[in-house]
Amino acid sequence: MSNFYVTTPIYYVNDKPHIGHAYTTILADVLARYHRLAGDETMFLTGTDEHGQKVQQAAEAGGISPQEHADHTVVRFQELWERLEVTHDDFIRTTEERHRTIVQKILQDLYDRDEIYAADYDGWYDVTSETFVTEKDFDPERASGSKPSIIRIQERNSFFRMSKYKDWLVDYIETNPGFIQPDFRRNETLGFLKKDLTDLCISRPKNRLSWGIELPFDDQFVTYVWFDALVNYISAVGYQSDDERFQKWWPASYHLIGKDILTTHTVYWPTMLKAMGLPMPESIFAHGWWLMGKDKMSKSTGNVVDPMVLSETYGVDAFRYYLMAEMSLGQDAAFSEASFIRRYNTDLANDLGNMLSRVLKLICANCDGRIPEPVAPGDAEAGLREACLAAAEGMLASVRDMRLDKGLAGLAGIVRETNRYLEVKQPWTMAKTGETEAFNTVMYYAAEALRIVSGMLHPVMPDKMSALRVALGLGDEAPAYESLAEWGVLVPGQAVEKPESLFPRIQVEKATASKQSTKATSKQAKPAQAAEAAPEGVATIAYTDFTKVELKTARIVEAEKVEGADRLLYLRVDVAGESRQIVAGIAEHYKPEELPGKTVVMVANLAPAKIRGLKSEGMLLAASEGDQLRLVSIDGDLPSGASVR
Ligand code: MSP
Numbered sequence: 001m002s003n004f005y006v007t008t009p010i011y012y013v014n015d016k017p018h019i020g021h022a023y024t025t026i027l028a029d030v031l032a033r034y035h036r037l038a039g040d041e042t043m044f045l046t047g048t049d050e051h052g053q054k055v056q057q058a059a060e061a062g063g064i065s066p067q068e069h070a071d072h073t074v075v076r077f078q079e080l081w082e083r084l085e086v087t088h089d090d091f092i093r094t095t096e097e098r099h100r101t102i103v104q105k106i107l108q109d110l111y112d113r114d115e116i117y118a119a120d121y122d123g124w125y126d127v128t129s130e131t132f133v134t135e136k137d138f139d140p141e142r143a144s145g146s147k148p149s150i151i152r153i154q155e156r157n158s159f160f161r162m163s164k165y166k167d168w169l170v171d172y173i174e175t176n177p178g179f180i181q182p183d184f185r186r187n188e189t190l191g192f193l194k195k196d197l198t199d200l201c202i203s204r205p206k207n208r209l210s211w212g213i214e215l216p217f218d219d220q221f222v223t224y225v226w227f228d229a230l231v232n233y234i235s236a237v238g239y240q241s242d243d244e245r246f247q248k249w250w251p252a253s254y255h256l257i258g259k260d261i262l263t264t265h266t267v268y269w270p271t272m273l274k275a276m277g278l279p280m281p282e283s284i285f286a287h288g289w290w291l292m293g294k295d296k297m298s299k300s301t302g303n304v305v306d307p308m309v310l311s312e313t314y315g316v317d318a319f320r321y322y323l324m325a326e327m328s329l330g331q332d333a334a335f336s337e338a339s340f341i342r343r344y345n346t347d348l349a350n351d352l353g354n355m356l357s358r359v360l361k362l363i364c365a366n367c368d369g370r371i372p373e374p375v376a377p378g379d380a381e382a383g384l385r386e387a388c389l390a391a392a393e394g395m396l397a398s399v400r401d402m403r404l405d406k407g408l409a410g411l412a413g414i415v416r417e418t419n420r421y422l423e424v425k426q427p428w429t430m431a432k433t434g435e436t437e438a439f440n441t442v443m444y445y446a447a448e449a450l451r452i453v454s455g456m457l458h459p460v461m462p463d464k465m466s467a468l469r470v471a472l473g474l475g476d477e478a479p480a481y482e483s484l485a486e487w488g489v490l491v492p493g494q495a496v497e498k499p500e501s502l503f504p505r506i507q508v509e510k511a512t513a514s515k516q517s518t519k520a521t522s523k524q525a526k527p528a529q530a531a532e533a534a535p536e537g538v539a540t541i542a543y544t545d546f547t548k549v550e551l552k553t554a555r556i557v558e559a560e561k562v563e564g565a566d567r568l569l570y571l572r573v574d575v576a577g578e579s580r581q582i583v584a585g586i587a588e589h590y591k592p593e594e595l596p597g598k599t600v601v602m603v604a605n606l607a608p609a610k611i612r613g614l615k616s617e618g619m620l621l622a623a624s625e626g627d628q629l630r631l632v633s634i635d636g637d638l639p640s641g642a643s644v645r
Pocket residue numbers: 008009010011012015019020021023024049229230232257258259260261288289290291297
């Protein structure tokens with residue numbers, strides 16, 4: 001057990017929160033929750049950056065004070081974090097007294113020790129980014145016109161002696177490989193440090209910017225926003241106010257940041273800390289950006305994803321899962337609603353939804369709603385147990401390595417493996433034929449797999465996984481890793497509940513089916529729908545006729561009886577992310593609960609037909625002999641939508 005302290009950037013209070021803000025904060029939340037699950041004492045800090053020109057200007061435009069403006073806008077972030085199930089331990093605002101006094105103490109101390117000095121500045125200033133511009137970066141176009149964004153200024157300012165720490169910083173970064181992550185970001189900072197490192201101007205005259213923390217040694221100036229903002233990471237945990245607390249949490253385990261604020265965090269902040277005589281954070285981790293296709297999200301083009309809208313449409317947990325599973329930490333990732341829906345439907349609605357509904361429904365229907373007693377586990381059971389325990393351990397390892405996507409892929413693999421195990425064992429048949437002991441063993445093992453998956457996914461989808469754990473009779477407390485690194489925790493006899501539908505499928509607009517030709521193979525095969533709708537008695541056909549038939553693999557997602565039709569089942573199948581409904585004449589041969597998860601073969605380009613008033617969008621292939629009928633299925637693992645030739 002150890003202490004884990006994670007921070008997010010503090011967000012500009014006048015920004016409207018978007019997917020980028022939501023991503024870093026959810027990432028911090030997920031890391032914090034995994035560390036809590038592992039038994040670590042955890043401190044998770046987020047907050048808002050409330051000083052600076054933009055807040056001042058927005059307040060002036062609205063005819064209110066900057067503080068009032070900040071008080072209004074901060075709520076957008078606070079409400080969003082609540083909505084997104086973010087469990088920060090503290091929320092710091094840079095306008096709070098507890099922060100301001102510490103910034104001033106630090107400034108005074110550095111000034112007293114000659115780490116800060118006053119000097120005249122004569123040069124270019126970028127009014128948009130509120131930074132000084134070196135001659136090298138100067139763009140004359142931006143300095144011309146009626147409203148130049150770069151202006152020439154002459155003023156007296158305060159400077160922090162950053163340049164003197166350059167050699168120390170290069171050496172520190174080189175000897176501490178984990179300090180800046182990922183590796184290529186470390187190289188980026190080292191590249192930056194190869195150039196001249198100047199001292200840092202840390203003051204702004206009040207006549208240009210009044211909304212900031214006043215310099216304690218010159219009341220005509222406020223401090224530069226970054227010198228104020230970065231200090232939040234220590235002011236929030238008791239620096240200069242509560243020694244015991246500060247010793248407990250500092251240095252931070254992770255500062256999570258976006259790649260655009262790398263220099264401030266890996267050059268300004270370490271040199272500031274060094275001048276203060278404080279230890280360095282263990283790691284500064286820069287993640288990539290969420291893009292819209294290949295483009296940067298930007299307010300001006302209007303292509304910004306609003307996390308509030310997305311989480312309201314598809315659910316908070318699904319949104320959290322998508323963000324964590326889709327982005328490979330450190331790299332950029334492209335956001336699209338289509339990729340969101342694809343991942344949701346595959347990982348959650350199909351795979352996990354199937355696994356939980358099969359396990360709980362079969363136990364409810366056949367074991368009096370109680371966890372059954374396993375009797376004689378064999379090799380398949382031992383294999384499932386080892387795979388589950390390895391995936392749980394792998395998830396924690398991936399948290400340490402900042403490869404959440406990898407750990408989550410491992411857990412998704414376990415879900416698929418359990419579904420396959422059920423398909424191979426066919427407990428529904430065992431229940432019918434009275435093989436009670438074998439049935440009980442299979443169901444106990446599948447239920448244990450579900451327990452471990454639900455526990456290990458809890459930090460990512462706290463709400464849905466709590467509901468699932470309650471259904472499994474485990475209560476709604478956050479799980480602890482100890483119990484997830486162990487097999488056999490479910491107690492036989494414990495009551496379980498039928499699950500509500502945790503991940504209802506998202507309907508997708510029909511994708512245009514790809515025009516692939518198919519070749520003949522199964523002469524015996526008969527469409528499962530034939531009993532009701534297909535033309536009968538086709539004798540021989542030309543090869544060219546057959547190539548018109550598009551055969552594809554389809555994964556059955558849902559199956560239900562059709563009211564008033566003994567032979568029909570209503571099926572919902574997935575074909576490469578596209579959802580289709582099929583009415584098939586197989587009710588005398590299959591129970592609805594046996595079907596979800598099976599990969600079968602369908603005629604994909606059949607004109608839709610109405611059967612008993614229900615639209616049917618394809619035909620399943622089945623082989624029949626006498627009164628026996630079996631669906632044609634795929635030998636091995638292939639995704640849905642694969643063409644059959
Ligand atoms: N206030 C400063 C941070 C001070 S920390 C001491 C700031 N705020 S911000 O609100 O502009 O940005 C906060 C974070 O959002 C940054 O880490 C930034 O990289 C991140 N993102 C902004 N757009 C993003 C995406 N499109 N995708 C992912 N993250 C992005 O900077």
